[in-house]
Amino acid sequence: xxxxxxxxxxxxxxxxxxxxxxxxxxxxxxxxxxxxxxxxxxxxxxxxxxxxxxxxxxxxxxxxxxxxxxxxxxxxxxxxxxxxxxxxxxxxxxxxxxxxxxxxxxxxxxxxxxxxxxxxxxxxxxxxxxxxxxxxxxxxxxxxxxxxx
Amino acid sequence: xxxxxxxxxxxxxxxxxxxxxxxxxxxxxxxxxxxxxxxxxxxxxxxxxxxxxxxxxxxxxxxxxxxxxxxxxxxxxxxxxxxxxxxxxxxxxxxxxxxxxxxxxxxxxxxxxxxxxxxxxxxxxxxxxxxxxxxxxxxxxxxxxxxxxxxxxxxxxxxxxxxxxxxxxxxxxxxxxxxxxxxxxxxxxxxxxxxxxxxxxxxxxxxxxxxxxxxxxxxxxxxxxxxxxxxxxxxxxxxxxxxxxxxxxxxxxxxxxxxxxxxxxxxxxxxxxxxxxxxxxxxxxxxxxxxxxxxxxxxxxxxxxxxxxxxxxxxxxxxxxxxxxx
Ligand code: HEM
Ligand code: SF4
Ligand code: SF4
Ligand code: SF4
Numbered sequence: 001x002x003x004x005x006x007x008x009x010x011x012x013x014x015x016x017x018x019x020x021x022x023x024x025x026x027x028x029x030x031x032x033x034x035x036x037x038x039x040x041x042x043x044x045x046x047x048x049x050x051x052x053x054x055x056x057x058x059x060x061x062x063x064x065x066x067x068x069x070x071x072x073x074x075x076x077x078x079x080x081x082x083x084x085x086x087x088x089x090x091x092x093x094x095x096x097x098x099x100x101x102x103x104x105x106x107x108x109x110x111x112x113x114x115x116x117x118x119x120x121x122x123x124x125x126x127x128x129x130x131x132x133x134x135x136x137x138x139x140x141x142x143x144x145x146x147x148x149x
Numbered sequence: 150x151x152x153x154x155x156x157x158x159x160x161x162x163x164x165x166x167x168x169x170x171x172x173x174x175x176x177x178x179x180x181x182x183x184x185x186x187x188x189x190x191x192x193x194x195x196x197x198x199x200x201x202x203x204x205x206x207x208x209x210x211x212x213x214x215x216x217x218x219x220x221x222x223x224x225x226x227x228x229x230x231x232x233x234x235x236x237x238x239x240x241x242x243x244x245x246x247x248x249x250x251x252x253x254x255x256x257x258x259x260x261x262x263x264x265x266x267x268x269x270x271x272x273x274x275x276x277x278x279x280x281x282x283x284x285x286x287x288x289x290x291x292x293x294x295x296x297x298x299x300x301x302x303x304x305x306x307x308x309x310x311x312x313x314x315x316x317x318x319x320x321x322x323x324x325x326x327x328x329x330x331x332x333x334x335x336x337x338x339x340x341x342x343x344x345x346x347x348x349x350x351x352x353x354x355x356x357x358x359x360x361x362x363x364x365x366x367x368x369x370x371x372x373x374x375x376x377x378x379x380x381x382x383x384x385x386x387x388x389x390x391x392x393x394x395x396x397x398x399x400x401x402x403x404x405x406x407x408x409x410x411x412x413x414x415x416x417x418x419x420x421x422x423x424x425x426x427x428x429x430x431x432x433x434x435x436x437x438x439x440x441x442x443x444x445x446x447x448x449x450x451x452x453x454x455x456x457x458x459x460x461x462x463x464x465x466x467x468x469x470x471x472x473x474x475x
Contacts, residue, residue: 032233033236034233034236047317048440051291052447055444059454063454063457065458066455066457067458068458071466106290107285107448112301114298122295
């Protein structure tokens with residue numbers, strides 16, 4: 001049995017795609033490098049829009065993760081089938097979710113964090129995202145699927 | 150020139166604090182009182198600006214420039230080339246440090262003139278303008294790199310050693326307060342050609358003076374006692390009493406979800422807004438919605454997300470087990 005059917009896998013990819021895109025657009029780079037000038041991509045330079053998108057997909061990702069965890073408990077076999085790169089990616093996503101959620105808390109009114117805390121969170125969040133992209137690229141090139149057979 | 154202002158500032162301190170402000174009761178302006186008020190109240194400090202009192206003498210502007218002079222940028226020239234040149238503006242104020250009619254990296258406070266009608270007369274009002282020190286400041290919260298921070302006393306500030314000059318704080322600020330100087334700061338040590346563009350500057354509400362229990366310089370030197378500073382509840386009470394007294398209007402209490410700067414004006418703010426020059430470095434007086442509110446709402450929605458996921462998985466399992474029984 002597969003841990004995730006095709007539709008589920010596609011949803012997961014879409015969530016991660018938009019999280020990465022809206023994540024990188026938190027930094028003022030898309031306007032500088034003309035990407036926001038591409039017709040249809042102007043929103044990438046609108047910080048409040050990309051902020052909302054990142055938040056919406058974060059909610060979806062959290063829901064998805066909760067689903068996967070409980071589903072694999074019911075399946076019993078679930079977690080045992082995950083490949084090594086799969087495990088690495090899961091831990092990276094968990095790290096992204098934890099650092100991301102603390103950043104969300106930081107953004108609430110009345111929460112005061114110092115520079116070192118915010119910088120630590122931002123850098124580890126960004127580092128984990130880049131790491132995720134690299135591991136994903138590796139597993140794409142060397143054909144390492146999520147599920148070990 | 151510098152020492153002249155210092156002396157004036159010094160003289161004023163003793164005069165002002167001993168005089169009218171203290172006489173009017175709860176106002177927190179004397180240094181020792183500020184110190185006493187701060188630890189006692191967990192509340193952030195708020196400034197109250199009485200627009201009707203300001204005579205536009207710019208003593209505050211001079212004082213701000215003086216006490217913060219050591220924090221002003223000292224850019225290295227020529228600036229490293231930044232790519233792509235068409236989307237990265239070079240913003241250089243180092244030859245225009247004497248500009249005082251707008252916000253610049255060297256001028257964090259300016260006096261905005263408004264031509265308005267008051268009781269049938271054409272009058273000119275003077276309005277000190279600077280960072281509002283928002284309750285939930287988008288500049289601080291949305292900096293992707295943590296170069297800004299908000300302190301528990303309510304002020305927000307940019308660390309010039311950390312800022313990379315991408316100007317996101319200015320873009321997300323409803324008043325576009327922070328101002329950029331190219332050719333200074335951390336970005337020079339990283340990849341100056343491809344990332345960053347200097348350092349952003351704005352009023353930091355004299356954090357270094359507040360730490361010592363002193364009031365901000367602009368408050369201290371003002372000959373007309375235009376501004377006062379104190380705990381939020383107290384200042385809000387005062388602001389509403391003042392507004393009632395002059396039949397006036399309040400700005401900053403609800404703008405952007407609330408700020409730590411409250412303006413009281415004898416004319417409505419939409420009229421004031423029409424009577425001022427707005428534009429680059431010259432903030433407006435429009436209504437501003439709470440910029441962080443949508444994010445806060447979505448953050449709350451995130452609490453529901455895991456339950457929705459668990460519910461979906463449980464539902465799937467339940468349906469499957471019923472199928473099995475059949
Ligand atoms: C539950 C999941 C997540 C949450 C709650 C979250 C939240 C956030 C927040 C609040 C920020 C803005 C930083 C700030 O406020 O200063 C941010 C930035 C960012 N996010 Fe996420 N995030 C999540 C997952 C992800 C994922 C899965 C990726 C990519 C695979 C990602 C990539 C980024 C990037 C590249 C940035 C910009 C760099 C930075 O500020 O660190 N995030 N995220
Ligand atoms: S010092 Fe006082 S009166 Fe003079 S311009 Fe500033 S706020 Fe107005
Ligand atoms: S007025 Fe602008 S710069 Fe000042 S705290 Fe608010 S968002 Fe930040
Ligand atoms: S509080 Fe300090 S930094 Fe801000 S305008 Fe007044 S003098 Fe300038």
